[in-house]
Amino acid sequence: MIPEFEKFKGFSAKNLPKEEPLASGHRACQGCGEVLALRMVMKALGKDVIVCSATGCMEIITSPYPQSAWKVPWIHVAFENAASVASGVEAARNVLRRKGKIPKKHVDILAVGGDGATGDIGLQWISGAFERGHDFLYVCLDNEAYMNTGVQRSGCTPYGAMTTTSPPGTQSFGQVTWKKNVPAIMVAHGIPYVATASPAYFLDLMNKVKKAALVKGPAYVHIYSPCPTGWGSAGERSVEFSKLAVSTRVFPLYEVIEGRYVLSRKITKPKPVEEYLKGQRRFRHLTEEQIAYIQNRVNADYDKIVRLSEMT
Amino acid sequence: MAKRAGIEVSIAVAEAARAANVDVVPAYPITPQTHIVEHLSEVVANGELDAEFIPVESEHAAMSCCCGAAAAGARTFTATSSQGLSLMSEILFIPGPMRLPIVMVVANRALSAPISIWNDHQDIMAQRDIGWIQTFAENGQEAFDLVLHAYRVSEDRRVSLPAIVNIDGFTLSHVIEPIELLSQEEVTNYLPPFRPRYRLDPRKPISMGPVGMPEVYTEAKVAHDEALKASKKVIVQGWKEFADLFGRQYNPVETYRAEDAELLLVTMGSISETAMTAVDGMREKGGRVGLVRIRLWRPFPGPEFRKAVGKAQVLAVIDRCLPPGAVCGPVGEELRSLFYKVPGAPKIFSFVAGLGGRDVTVERFGEIVEKAGAYAKKRPKELYEVIGVREK
Numbered sequence: 001m002i003p004e005f006e007k008f009k010g011f012s013a014k015n016l017p018k019e020e021p022l023a024s025g026h027r028a029c030q031g032c033g034e035v036l037a038l039r040m041v042m043k044a045l046g047k048d049v050i051v052c053s054a055t056g057c058m059e060i061i062t063s064p065y066p067q068s069a070w071k072v073p074w075i076h077v078a079f080e081n082a083a084s085v086a087s088g089v090e091a092a093r094n095v096l097r098r099k100g101k102i103p104k105k106h107v108d109i110l111a112v113g114g115d116g117a118t119g120d121i122g123l124q125w126i127s128g129a130f131e132r133g134h135d136f137l138y139v140c141l142d143n144e145a146y147m148n149t150g151v152q153r154s155g156c157t158p159y160g161a162m163t164t165t166s167p168p169g170t171q172s173f174g175q176v177t178w179k180k181n182v183p184a185i186m187v188a189h190g191i192p193y194v195a196t197a198s199p200a201y202f203l204d205l206m207n208k209v210k211k212a213a214l215v216k217g218p219a220y221v222h223i224y225s226p227c228p229t230g231w232g233s234a235g236e237r238s239v240e241f242s243k244l245a246v247s248t249r250v251f252p253l254y255e256v257i258e259g260r261y262v263l264s265r266k267i268t269k270p271k272p273v274e275e276y277l278k279g280q281r282r283f284r285h286l287t288e289e290q291i292a293y294i295q296n297r298v299n300a301d302y303d304k305i306v307r308l309s310e311m312t
Numbered sequence: 313m314a315k316r317a318g319i320e321v322s323i324a325v326a327e328a329a330r331a332a333n334v335d336v337v338p339a340y341p342i343t344p345q346t347h348i349v350e351h352l353s354e355v356v357a358n359g360e361l362d363a364e365f366i367p368v369e370s371e372h373a374a375m376s377c378c379c380g381a382a383a384a385g386a387r388t389f390t391a392t393s394s395q396g397l398s399l400m401s402e403i404l405f406i407p408g409p410m411r412l413p414i415v416m417v418v419a420n421r422a423l424s425a426p427i428s429i430w431n432d433h434q435d436i437m438a439q440r441d442i443g444w445i446q447t448f449a450e451n452g453q454e455a456f457d458l459v460l461h462a463y464r465v466s467e468d469r470r471v472s473l474p475a476i477v478n479i480d481g482f483t484l485s486h487v488i489e490p491i492e493l494l495s496q497e498e499v500t501n502y503l504p505p506f507r508p509r510y511r512l513d514p515r516k517p518i519s520m521g522p523v524g525m526p527e528v529y530t531e532a533k534v535a536h537d538e539a540l541k542a543s544k545k546v547i548v549q550g551w552k553e554f555a556d557l558f559g560r561q562y563n564p565v566e567t568y569r570a571e572d573a574e575l576l577l578v579t580m581g582s583i584s585e586t587a588m589t590a591v592d593g594m595r596e597k598g599g600r601v602g603l604v605r606i607r608l609w610r611p612f613p614g615p616e617f618r619k620a621v622g623k624a625q626v627l628a629v630i631d632r633c634l635p636p637g638a639v640c641g642p643v644g645e646e647l648r649s650l651f652y653k654v655p656g657a658p659k660i661f662s663f664v665a666g667l668g669g670r671d672v673t674v675e676r677f678g679e680i681v682e683k684a685g686a687y688a689k690k691r692p693k694e695l696y697e698v699i700g701v702r703e704k
Contacts, residue, residue: 047514048514049514050384050512050514052380059523060523063519063521063522063523064522064523064525065522065523065524065525065528065532066528068519068522070517070519071517072514072517073512073513073514073517073518073519073520074517074518074519074520075379075380075383075512075519075520075521076520076521076522077376077379077380077403077406077410077521078376078402078403078406080372081372081373081376081403084368084372084373084376084377084380085376085377085379085380085383086380087338087366087368087373087376087377087380088336088338088366088376088377088378088379088380088381088382088383088384088386088388089380089381089383089384089512090380091336091338091364091366091377091381091386092335092336092364092380092381092382092384092385092386092388093384094364095335095336095362095363095364095386096335096384096385096386098362099335099362101385102385102513103515107514124369124370124373125369125372125373125376127369128368128369128370128373131369132366132367132368
């Protein structure tokens with residue numbers, strides 16, 4: 001058990017922080033599930049935090065100079081390097097505290113990026129920071145494509161999905177590869193805490209983010225983030241899709257605490273994946289066979305997580 | 313004042329960073345820079361320097377860490393070369409406009425392909441426009457002094473810009489030279505502690521690195537350009553105070569036997585010392601030849617350079633960089649622009665020499681002077697010439 005978790009009682013509907021370190025009035029699309037997740041992340045972390053942002057939707061919608069939605073210190077340097085910037089901030093604060101140049105008080109350091117910034121272009125920077133053991137948390141807000149640049153496929157785009165660089169055509173059916181298992185890559189670094197979360201389960205999300213902040217050393221939270229603009233889904237259904245992704249086992253919620261997998265929500269009676277896929281334009285072209293393939297592979301992936309949780 | 317002692321220039325550079333009491337050193341190995349960060353990692357390991365040494369996974373990460381550390385208020389140092397500098401390139405353009413006073417030493421080395429670990433200036437010239445203060449050291453003493461000066465200037469609130477000190481790979485980085493290392497007391501006297509104007513601090517939150525829409529982008533770039541240009545005054549002042557304290561005077565542009573010279577060689581970096589020997593030889597034979605050495609490359613000291621040239625009629629500019637398909641080398645280009653339509657401007661001839669570790673010898677300088685002299689009488693066909701190309 002991680003000692004830092006013992007004192008943490010967890011968030012509940014009764015003790016939700018009133019503070020909003022991420023202010024409203026930013027420029028996100030209507031129904032954006034990513035900014036909803038980010039707001040919850042910031043509510044969980046509070047004001048004693050330094051945010052290092054990757055380039056991406058959340059960066060541009062919150063910081064068009066001279067406006068800023070950030071009530072906490074925030075820095076953006078480039079696309080792929082948020083984990084490195086966070087490493088520098090953490091190291092700086094360690095030495096400046098030692099030298100008595102800044103207050104002793106602990107401040108959380110959050111690096112945040114989308115699925116492209118995390119699983120594709122920024123993987124090396126995160127890997128380096130995790131391997132070196134910096135005390136920070138990395139949050140990936142996964143909307144399953146490069147939305148900021150106009151919905152191009154990423155390694156996290158799900159199988160079959162239509163994007164502007166994985167279009168279905170006479171020779172193709174959309175994304176031809178299976179979604180990269182980024183949390184597993186992070187687990188492989190042997191860091192103390194990895195979790196997946198969904199904005200539909202906001203208390204679970206906030207508790208995981210808080211735990212990731214509390215734990216000493218690197219921690220990683222991978223958050224499902226619906227994108228109505230990129231997915232061709234109705235803005236008012238973002239939370240519904242966040243729930244469906246969990247209840248169909250498409251996006252299982254779990255924690256990996258010091259290497260031990262713990263299922264956050266066991267889905268004993270899963271809904272068919274078809275219920276999740278329909279209503280999203282990105283999956284509209286899929287055939288019955290392709291949906292059957294997705295169903296089988298979703299089941300297999302989920303079973304793997306269950307087996308992992310039973311092993312430890 | 314301390315005595316001069318034989319020391320490897322890389323170690324002296326690292327000692328300058330140690331004496332500056334740097335807080336964070338993100339570093340990645342690359343030849344010929346490695347001795348610098350190896351030594352820093354050693355002094356941190358031995359407790360002789362209280363700093364965070366971050367053994368990053370790439371140079372891109374090194375510069376990214378530097379940005380984060382400097383933004384958090386730490387005095388930051390790193391060093392790199394060649395491919396490493398190129399890998400950093402994306403990030404190198406960022407701390408300037410963000411006004412982060414990072415100091416970096418570049419042990420200059422050729423760029424691939426073909427891969428070469430040896431010295432020239434192609435690495436830094438490919439990063440010419442990153443908006444950092446850039447100086448070139450001629451010898452080991454200067455390398456040590458320039459690092460301390462770089463912190464002094466960069467962190468000055470009138471400047472708040474990153475700075476690069478260029479030292480020639482191997483020909484400077486790996487040689488043992490007699491160098492006077494200043495005592496800790498002397499360094500502390502010259503270099504005040506870093507007091508950043510802005511830092512990432514939850515007590516006073518700010519947003520750093522926001523989006524620049526078309527309404528503000530131009531103004532942000534102009535502000536950076538103006539800050540870099542205005543830094544020259546502080547740079548010169550920093551050198552003057554250095555001279556007052558330690559007796560070594562540095563200037564943006566230096567001359568050697570240039571007073572009555574008709575022809576001036578123009579150099580940057582360690583080949584300047586060979587050039588001086590060459591000038592001595594030519595003077596002995598009665599040639600009216602002198603030398604202008606550029607120490608401050610960015611911001612470019614235009615008026616100082618024009619003054620240094622005086623009434624000389626011919627400039628033989630030596631670039632240690634060959635930009636394929638260009639009009640000529642970057643220093644040649646800079647000077648041609650500087651003197652364009654200036655009344656009484658000298659004729660400028662551009663030479664490329666010393667690529668990928670090829671020595672630029674006294675004889676080569678003789679050849680350059682001879683050619684420039686001939687071209688002054690009869691205009692050459694090409695706008696630049698590569699010196700010492702083997703026929704076979």
